[in-house]
Amino acid sequence: MFQKHQYVRSKKLLKLVAGLDCQACGSSNMVQAAHTNWGGGKGRGVKADDNLVAALCLKCHYEIDQGKELSKEERQDKWHQAHLATVEKLFNQGAWPVDVPIPAFTIDVQLSPLEGLRPSFFGANTHGD
Numbered sequence: 615m616f617q618k619h620q621y622v623r624s625k626k627l628l629k630l631v632a633g634l635d636c637q638a639c640g641s642s643n644m645v646q647a648a649h650t651n652w653g654g655g656k657g658r659g660v661k662a663d664d665n666l667v668a669a670l671c672l673k674c675h676y677e678i679d680q681g682k683e684l685s686k687e688e689r690q691d692k693w694h695q696a697h698l699a700t701v702e703k704l705f706n707q708g709a710w711p712v713d714v715p716i717p718a719f720t721i722d723v724q725l726s727p728l729e730g731l732r733p734s735f736f737g738a739n740t741h742g743d
Contacts, residue, residue, distance in 0.1 A: 622663035624714045630704055636671035637699035638678075638692055648675045650697070652690055665714050668696035669703075 631647035648670040649662040670678065674696070678689045701720050704710040 621660075622665045622714060624664045624711055626711050627664055627704075627714050628667065630709055630711075631667050631669045631700055634669035634700060634703060636674055637669045637696040637703070638674040639671060641671040641673070644672045645669050646672065646675055648678065648693070648696075650693060651679065652693075663717075665717055666697065667700065668693055669700045670696055 628647040632645055634645060635642045636645050646669075647664075647667040649664070650666040650668075651662070653662065653666075670693075674692075677684065678693045681689065684692065698720060701710070701716060705716070710716065
């Protein structure tokens with residue numbers, strides 16, 4: 615039997631992310647919390663988990679979501695790199711909300727040297743399985 619996805623939702627995190635500069639191009643103009651389009655519970659009319667976001671300006675957000683200049687793999691990579699930079703920036707500022715788990719793949723790729731500093735984040739199951 616399949617277990618229903620337990621969504622991660624945090625208005626506080628989304629507001630913090632939108633307050634950063636674009637983590638793809640550095641712009642401070644009209645930055646948004648851009649959810650992933652690849653996994654994380656995303657479905658028809660449902661946004662992915664709120665901890666699967668990247669701080670992106672409107673131009674970069676559009677380019678990643680609907681742009682035709684980049685391949686699908688390039689768009690995924692651009693979002694992923696911006697996501698890692700977003701999480702690292704908030705984590706290093708001590709601003710990542712304690713009640714929001716950092717996605718496991720983010721810890722493995724980017725934050726593993728920080729393990730043990732904030733144990734409530736690490737090993738958290740973000741999908742409820």
